[in-house]
Amino acid sequence: MTAFEWARNTSVYRSIIRHGVLPTNRNRSLIIFENLFLHVHPVKVRERSLRFTHTYWLGGITLASTLILVATGVLLMFYYHPSVPQAYRDMKELQYVVDDGVFLRNLHRWAAHLMVIAAFLHLLRVFYHRAYRPPRQFNWVVGVVLLIVTLLLSYTGYLLPWDQLAFWGVSVGTNMAREAPLIGERMRFFLLGGNVVSENALLRFYVLHCVVLPVALLLLVSVHIWRVRKDGGVQGPPEEGARRRAQGADRDVAETPSAPRPLRPAP
Amino acid sequence: MLELDETLDDSGETRRDFFTRIGVGACAVAAVGSGVLTLDYLEPKVLFEPSTTFVAGSPRDFTDGVVRFNREKKAYVIGGPTGVYALSAVCTHLGCITRFKSDERVIACPCHGSRFDLDGGVVHGPAPRPLPWLDVAEDANGNLVVDTGIVIPRGKVFRP
Numbered sequence: 275m276t277a278f279e280w281a282r283n284t285s286v287y288r289s290i291i292r293h294g295v296l297p298t299n300r301n302r303s304l305i306i307f308e309n310l311f312l313h314v315h316p317v318k319v320r321e322r323s324l325r326f327t328h329t330y331w332l333g334g335i336t337l338a339s340t341l342i343l344v345a346t347g348v349l350l351m352f353y354y355h356p357s358v359p360q361a362y363r364d365m366k367e368l369q370y371v372v373d374d375g376v377f378l379r380n381l382h383r384w385a386a387h388l389m390v391i392a393a394f395l396h397l398l399r400v401f402y403h404r405a406y407r408p409p410r411q412f413n414w415v416v417g418v419v420l421l422i423v424t425l426l427l428s429y430t431g432y433l434l435p436w437d438q439l440a441f442w443g444v445s446v447g448t449n450m451a452r453e454a455p456l457i458g459e460r461m462r463f464f465l466l467g468g469n470v471v472s473e474n475a476l477l478r479f480y481v482l483h484c485v486v487l488p489v490a491l492l493l494l495v496s497v498h499i500w501r502v503r504k505d506g507g508v509q510g511p512p513e514e515g516a517r518r519r520a521q522g523a524d525r526d527v528a529e530t531p532s533a534p535r536p537l538r539p540a541p
Numbered sequence: 542m543l544e545l546d547e548t549l550d551d552s553g554e555t556r557r558d559f560f561t562r563i564g565v566g567a568c569a570v571a572a573v574g575s576g577v578l579t580l581d582y583l584e585p586k587v588l589f590e591p592s593t594t595f596v597a598g599s600p601r602d603f604t605d606g607v608v609r610f611n612r613e614k615k616a617y618v619i620g621g622p623t624g625v626y627a628l629s630a631v632c633t634h635l636g637c638i639t640r641f642k643s644d645e646r647v648i649a650c651p652c653h654g655s656r657f658d659l660d661g662g663v664v665h666g667p668a669p670r671p672l673p674w675l676d677v678a679e680d681a682n683g684n685l686v687v688d689t690g691i692v693i694p695r696g697k698v699f700r701p
Contacts, residue, residue: 442637445635445636445637446635446636446637448651449635449636450635461582462583464580464583466587467583468585468588468590468592469588469590471593472590474585474588
């Protein structure tokens with residue numbers, strides 16, 4: 275008996291994962307179903323949906339960069355004070371003094387760029403594969419909101435180093451918000467917590483960047499991935515399905531628990 | 542024994558429906574109220590922002606054609622043919638700080654190339670609006686005081 279098998283038979287492991295190690299399909303399914311974290315993911319996926327050209331893994335790359343951003347972001351928060359002029363000094367301290375600070379900061383920055391690019395390409399991929407069509411139309415909307423949240427996260431993070439680039443980036447951005455009809459001026463005032471880009475604005479952007487937007491992102495991502503399962507799994511290139519149907523080889527779809535189902539039974 | 546009839550009046554509404562409506566209504570009032578209170582909370586009531594006024598100097602210094610730039614308060618104080626006036630130096634396009642080019646007698650923005658004449662009018666886009674005129678007053682010592690927080694109508698020149 276290997277150490278791994280021994281560990282899986284301990285009472286502690288069995289109290290967490292109730293279904294044991296029986297290698298049957300039913301038992302494997304139950305392990306997924308009854309786990310809060312795993313149940314958002316399908317129990318079974320078709321082999322071809324895992325191929326790179328099926329989805330280009332863009333959603334997964336976006337999610338992976340999100341996880342990197344959360345991990346590095348929390349670590350950066352241990353050294354960062356959202357106040358003037360301490361914010362800029364903390365950023366410099368991370369760059370030049372703190373062990374691995376420059377690595378974590380740059381990782382946060384590159385992962386942020388990757389997240390925006392991957393999310394954008396993911397939307398394009400879904401669009402060109404016609405995967406926004408029913409029954410996936412709601413998940414498309416969730417995806418668009420997720421892109422907006424991603425861009426807002428990027429933008430609020432831009433102010434935090436409190437350097438010239440950050441200051442003018444936010445000056446220009448909030449002046450854009452001011453041009454919104456009727457509520458523009460109020461919106462800018464609420465965003466900045468004042469009339470000028472100042473310490474209030476830094477604190478507000480910090481709270482948005484570190485609490486409000488990540489929580490919104492977490493909730494929406496959970497819904498998004500869970501709906502991928504509920505809506506019948508990832509949809510790859512539409513030609514693929516048509517070709518397979520023409521060859522009469524689409525039977526495996528009907529047998530798969532995650533096959534697309536209409537939301538209501540046909541009349 | 543009376544037959545139990547839950548209907549209170551002819552409308553067909555039961556006691557339970559009535560209390561449900563009261564409960565849902567109370568929750569709605571509380572939700573709207575907490576929304577308003579949260580918005581109100583998020584609006585700063587006291588701001589510790591730098592003062593918007595500055596002393597520009599004696600009116601006698603501003604003879605016709607003199608342009609002085611206050612870097613800190615982002616404003617120009619300009620001597621015109623009939624008096625003194627002040628212009629905001631903040632570009633009306635996206636908020637960059639403009640600069641006076643003395644050789645061309647023009648105010649230019651370094652960010653996107655907007656140009657303004659010395660009355661604040663747009664000579665060259667993308668700026669959508671002229672530079673705002675700012676309030677100019679005289680203090681007890683006879684010096685000019687500019688308030689960048691007060692925009693006055695265009696052409697209202699201060700005559701000492």
